[in-house]
Amino acid sequence: MNCFSCVSYHHRDAPKRAAEGSVGSSSLPQLDDSEELEKIACSPDGEKSLARSFTFRELAAATRNFKPKNLIGEGGFGRVFKGHLESGQVVAVKQLNRNGMQGSQEFLVECLMLTMLHHINLVSLIGYCAEGDERLLVYEYMPQGSLEHHLFDLPPPKEPLDWNTRIKIAVGAAKGLTYLHDVVNPPVIYRDLKSSNILLDNEFNPKLSDFGLAKLGPVGDDTHVSTRVMGTYGYCAPDYAMSGKLTVKSDVYSFGVVLLELITGRKAFDFTKRLGEQNLIVWSRPFIKDRRKFSQLADPLLQGRYPIRPFHQLAMITAMCLHDHPHIRPTMREVSLALDHVATQLYVSETSHRIHDSAKRLAEGEDAGGLAVQENVKKAR
16 A cells, blocks of 8 residues: 555646646546556556655654644544644645545545646645555645635634635636546546535635545446445435436536535535425525525625625526536536636625725816816916
């Protein structure tokens, strides 16, 4: 297992293309099982991986022996700690449970995916540790944490996300998925898109994280990939959940759920709600299907501070992503373009409008005054 430094990366210009959002093709090997992953990871012919191999001792030192005060996240996969490398770089260290939900297969998949895939809206893998039975991944540190921490159960001092920031997050996440679906060849199906897997930097730029469940999409004449149903309840596309047939449109549905969370401020599934309101899709159905009721979807924490027309446009995009029939759902490229349009229509508060108008009138008055002075000077001459 200590052979990830041999993972090949053949497309030197892929990071540049991805960051610029240009259309290209990053080829990935077909990864079907652990044995094939091991062969590729240990290939002596490949170029040196962009990810670094860490010893367990190095990561223990970086996290102060995994002290509880450095714990920044926890789940079925294991725990995430904030750490400081010897170089001074701040990182996030994910320590996988030895008997947890994310086993060796998922560890290999995530390592290989993040080593080969590079985009401004995908979290960067700095390194890994596969020493003995320890499995750890080292990522760039995202200081604002996950999207879910800014949407749900906010403590009193914490400010809710404003409209413009929510749209910014939606646009960036969409571009990350578009890269996976349209630029990478064969396409990568993320399979676990949810608000807790969207991480934010200090400027609230989003990055997709946790690729342990990612799957290579269909190639050639194939329309889908048949696989065991995996993902998170509330985000999983109903067609995939019922048939096990996975397509890129499964990701589109999950993205629609995240959009709905951004609009409503409600969790995909919330046991604390009363019956009939626990499932976000079920609760939103009467509103999302009737344009006259779109406003009833709005997160109360927005306090009406959003532009009406773009809000309706976002609700329509969300409804299309959540369509029951996958072939009717838009592609992520189409979603991304639509969100770009929504993002051009920023919300400007009434106070900002008044300040802008006052400044404009003042400037016009100064111009008029200046002209009057010039006329008086001419007359005096």
